[in-house]
Amino acid sequence: MISIMQSIIATPAGQIDQLVDIVAPTWAQFILWMPLISLVLCGLCAALKVKTKAPAIITVISLATSFVLTLMLYFGYEGAEVIHIFEWIHVHWNGGSFISDFALYIDKLTLLWMLFVTGLGTLIAVYASEYMEHDVGKGYARFFAGVSVFLFAMSCLVMGDNLLMLYLGWEGVGFASYWLIGYFYQRPAAVAAAKKAFIVNRIGDLGLALAIYLIWSTFGTIQYDGISTALAAHNNDAATFSAFGGWTVHAIPYLLMLAAFGKSAQLPLYVWLPDAMEGPTPVSALIHAATMVTAGVYLIARTYPLFQLDDYALPIVAWVGGLTALFAATIGMAQYDIKRIMAYSTVSQLGYMFLGLGVLSSYGAAYHVFTHAFFKAVLFLTCGAIMHGFAGQLDLRKLSGLRKMRGWKIVSYTMLVGCLCLAGFPFTSGYFSKDAILAEAFVTQGSGFEILGWLAIFTAGLTAYYTFRVWFRVCCGPEYYEPGDELHGDDPSSFHPHPPRVAINFVLIAIASGAIIAALPYFMDNETKGINGGWVAEMVHDSPARGGVPNAVVAVVDGEHATAHEGVANAVVDQDHATHGSILGMDPHKAMYYISGVVGMIGLGFAFFFHLARRKAADSLRNKLLASRFTRWLPIAMENKWYVDEFYIAVIRTPLWILGKLFALIDRGIIDGLLVNGIAGTPRAIAKWFSPLHNGAVQSYAVSMIGGAALVILLMMFMPEIMSFLQSTMIGATP
């Protein structure tokens, strides 16, 4: 804080060069500080054992402040800029330096992310103030402190001006997620899930750390600005990037990919996300659906030019994304826990985003992130409300006809909005954002992108099916419910569901409206000439990821800063968009409107048939599949999540654990027992050998004394010979 004060005080006296700093909105750093202040205050509340909702109020106010500041930043935005806060890791030495300041880099991509992060953060904090009320005085402050930590870390991640700041946020959100998943720390499942989330994420972090090392050793800087400049400089020399030396440039995107796959729960590192649903639902909504898991998308968008340096990097991203989408959707179809369904759906939708990134549609990915944030948040929050009202009940077989119950209308219909968006129902926000990705899969020429496109369309059908499976089961049909296992002492027979009150309903409506409105940006006019895709495209265009904005005209050169991005984007875009793909002979952008609409309706129809019209048909289908030897594996494997967790445990965890046990044995037995104690025991063994000499007879001592003296004399007599021998053998050339 002192450094902030200093920078504020110091500016008026500064040189002309620092004018930029004066113009730069230094107050933007309070977007970061507000959650931190909230964290400190919540910590104080916990220490003072405050028994009111004060922590929630504090958090909501500070997060709202952050959101307002972000809005101000957005409306005052004039161009990308760096806001320096203080020196963090600033190592200089003779001939070099490693600089990673605590500084913010603001461009429109940042703002896009920050808008929904802080906005949804505020709303979900409001929601949680009611949702968590049974913990007031117990874990309430801890919960909101965790939310504050998350917001702080997420802001660092998104707003940092260098990769190490991003890493700070990256691990920070991982830690916040650990904190909040393990919120119910007395439930072993929650603790295990928290641990799993952190450790699996750490594998991704490992990739990020190595990528940072590589980037620094290749470009000499880890600041986004510096990297762009370096890239641009080499682009001007030659169209190739081989000047950066061999393998390093090609290895960077794969390491970054590893990080992104870890954080955004893609194959093969997605396993932590479904388990993370052990956390309180607002956490699932905020962290594990809307914001944190999209950090991987952000990372790749932020470092998009680096991915374009390698021919296979983006296609691999696309393939991993596409396969994850399909894979998670198949699991989601067969789950009964609605929160888990949502979790797998999140994994699946994240797969879409990666597909978008991979097929050179960073715009589509960003747009899908944006819309997904709203509709997935609302879905999770409605699940949370249901869970809250039915004492932890999440099994869709044990809930039915919610929309007819008293006080559950808002929940039911906001959930419908979320489901429509997720299923890609025509003219909802999800419909447009998903189409942007699907169309691009056909437009962009790449390794099997067309197959991927068809896979994604098929997955869209599955999505519609499992989404409406939830809604038809839970909200339609006859009224029926069973309470869950969190009765808090109530008698199961006298159980009455308690519908949500003002705070939750308000938030549900607000976010559901957001989900609907999120379709609007698609139709907004573009200020920049030539690009399609509305407001989000505009936002993405002003970032390193502009290479993925359709029809981006990148000839405009205004200032040095702009050329940096333009250059790279130019090269790649020209190359890849030279030939425009097609789908069934039509322009993909237009055709996709119809195709995905139809596929979505088919999925919805199946869901309607199996889960509302003839619910028994679903069970009988399942039984039929189980009865046949050839198809039995399908439902079993899908219900057991394809046994991926078991596979990991068998292939990675158990061998390592056995290795650990083995090492512990080696350590005790061989290294310590045999080597160390062996060497230590040698003198004793030798002593035993000589111990008959010490038989108590004076004369034998005399003999050894005389023998020793004789040896010494002999040694002295032959000393010169011994010395010359030693010198010749041990020390080669004595100077």
Added chain:
Amino acid sequence: MMLASFGAATLASYLVVSGILLVIGVVGFLVRRNLIVMFLCTELMFQGAAIAFVAAGRYYLDYSGQVMVIFILTVAAAEAALALALVVFMHRQRDTLDPDAYGELAE
């Protein structure tokens, strides 16, 4: 007083004599079983050493050799006093001069 010539060969003869004395002392020390005679044998070794000291001192015209012999005398006297007192003391207990009889002192 001028001293007669005393060459290296002369010194060597004296040293060999002293060496033989020392060896006889050692052998005696090793073979005898009587505590007192063992002490006497150490005195014999002292004699050898004394001759070597004086001869070497004579060779170098240095009196330190003889001074050393004085210290040897001192030590011998002290040793005789103490050791004999011990022997008397032990003999009173065990009525023997065989060092093997006192084996448990070593433990």
Added chain:
Amino acid sequence: MDPVLPYLACLVLALALYAAIRPSAITFRIGAIVATVAAAGWLLGIIAGYLSSLEGDAATPFFIIFSLAVIAAAVRMISHERPIYCALHFILVVIASAGLLLLLEAEFMAFALIIVYAGAILITYMFVLMLANQAPDPNEPETMEYYDKIPREPAAAVGVGFLLLCIVTGTVLHGTSDLPPRPNNTVAWHTLEQLPKQFEASILELDETFAWPPQKTEQGNAIQFDQDVAYVLSAENVRLDLDVSMAPTNTQSVGWSLVNDFPVSLELAGVILLMAMLGAAVLARKAIEIGDREKRNVLSTNEEKAS
């Protein structure tokens, strides 16, 4: 490579020694002792022969007599069965080595040795021996203590002795020719310089007219060397060459060296003697009570051993 002959002599000496200490008939023993002495003489002769190229020669009659006497007495001492005779033979060793010391012109040491060793230490030994042992009747050998009769591991002991002797011989053979150079055969006049009384008496004895006190020379010394001749300057600046007989005697020099060069050691020696005296007094005075039974046990075990 070393010559083998000296070591052969060592071997012979060791074998003879072995014969001398083994329990056997008295005549055989005497013969063995004679052989030992002869071997020692042979060894001395060999070494003298090898070192004949070097300056000096010890083969004076007195040296031969005394050294052989020392060795003979020493061998007899370690081989005699009766401790009293051992002690007596040790006195002989002392007297003979005092003769050697006289040959080395260390007359003070020679007589001090006789006085202290033969006169004091050995007498103590004999007292103790008499205290400890009932004098056995030589005609009844069974009354003698077993431990005086049976030597312990004579072969091993002689082996060790042989090794040691070889090392001594080898060292002498190797080292004698490499000895550091001897100082000039000048007399330590400076010792006299530190003894003004002696100095004055000697000077006045030499020249009664010498004007006392002497004047310091340019180098600041009372006695000044000048090419093997020492002189003093009288108060009237008259030079007086000193006579060789005025040089300090051996005893004076030893005394001077003792108090001048080794004062601390001298003090320590005094302390050691004092401690020894006190220790001996304490030890001899203190009598630990031991039960009769324990005493009997020890005795019985000893008897078992003896039988």
Added chain:
Amino acid sequence: MTPWLLLLIPLIGAAAIFLTKAELSKWISLGVSLFVFVISILMSVQFEQWGSMGTGLRSETSWINSMGLTLDLGADSVAMMLVLLTTLLTPLCVWGSFNAITSRRKEYYAWLLILETAMLGVFLAQDLILFYVSFELTLVPMFFLIAIYGGKNRAHASVKFFIYTFAGSLFMLAGFVYVAWQNAQTGAGGWSFAIHDLAIYASTKLSATEQGWILLALLAGFAVKIPVFPVHTWLPLAHTEAPTAGSVILAGVLLKLGTFGVYRFVLPMVPEAVVAWAPSIAILGIIGILYAALICWVQDDVKKLVAYSSVSHLGFCVLGLVALNPIGLEGAVLYMINHGLSTGALFFLIGMMYERYHTRDMNMIGGLAKRMPVWSVFMVFFVLASVGLPGLNGFVSEFMCLLGTFVSSTDAQQWPGVLGPQYAAVAAIGMVLAAMYLLIMVGKVVFGTLKEPDTTDRGSLPVDLSLREIGVLAPLAALCIWIGVQPTVLTDAMRGSVEKVLSPYPKRVKEHVEQQHSESIMLKVPESETPDKEDHHA
């Protein structure tokens, strides 16, 4: 102010403790160690060598002139930091032991103060022999702390600790004496044991083979102390058996004597050998990281787990040391401090738990967050610091060590090294494993359902931490955050010293690379040379 104050005041305090009543001893030692801490703070404020390569706080006293021995004291910036670490940890250890030590209190506190003197002596010594004496002197108080106040197996542990480290450092002494001997023979000034002179002499005059032997001798001493992989087995034993304060000092400072020794002696003295051996040392470090991490995973004893984690963590430090570039070396120095803070705190926490439950078995304890929330907050905090969460101290140093290793390749322009990305990549797996074993430990002990063993006996202690215990932990936590946020203050301060240590390396590494290059060419040469020789004979 003379540095002698730092060495003498604890000794005087120790003497004073023996003269007073046992009840007063803890207060005296607390007062004395705090006083030393204040003095060291004042000294560091006046210290003028921050950031430069000079040695400050000098005091020259001759000792044995004929052997060239002196009692010279002094500290460069890195030593000064470690001095501050020591003077900080000692009062905390004293304060943290108030409740744990009930019998033989006088000796205990006196030994702690003597230990402080010895440790400060190591950091302040400017004379090799003085260094060696202090280095070994640390063993004596530690030996008694373990042997008298330790756990069940304390006798074995203390003897093993003593003999193991002592045997190692004898080789080190031999190496030192060899350098001094060569210096006395060939140098002008006769015998000298001044560290500075000997470092210059050894690095410039000794042949590569001699340097290799010296390196091995020095490492035999320092590697045992650090401890590096195959010679680490004394550490878990000593840690598990030592009393809390002993473990804290052991992890906090004594292990740093090894890394400090490498920094102070190995790197400046034998650069050629370091260049030749760095890959092997680094591989040992990496094996240590992974091997110890996997062992941690299967431990049941919390303290043993943290002890093994020290082995694993210091592997990173070793990597930074042999990376031979400023960022790696600064990371390594920072690691010394950070590890002292966070692992020291972890040992404190385990000690506090042990004082209440009298067991350290993870299977018998669980879910303490319910019973001891404050303790749990600190536990999670320091575990995260150990794991290397950005924003806390552990991250910065770990990151810098690994980054240094990563860029330490032979083709680097300014600061070539002999390691490379592959080393860092493998070592970085240790980050994942560290998270794994530490979080598993936290998951078992802090979280989950509450389990309290039968041996629970809190005595006079409150259920959760007392104010005294919070007071012990809070400064460490504050420092962890401060270093995590402002590491630049420290890295700037140590820059001069680090660059001085590294100054001979770029040239040496280039020579080494050229030599290897020419050797690889040489392999082909003999074939072409043989005809020449035949010609010559003909």
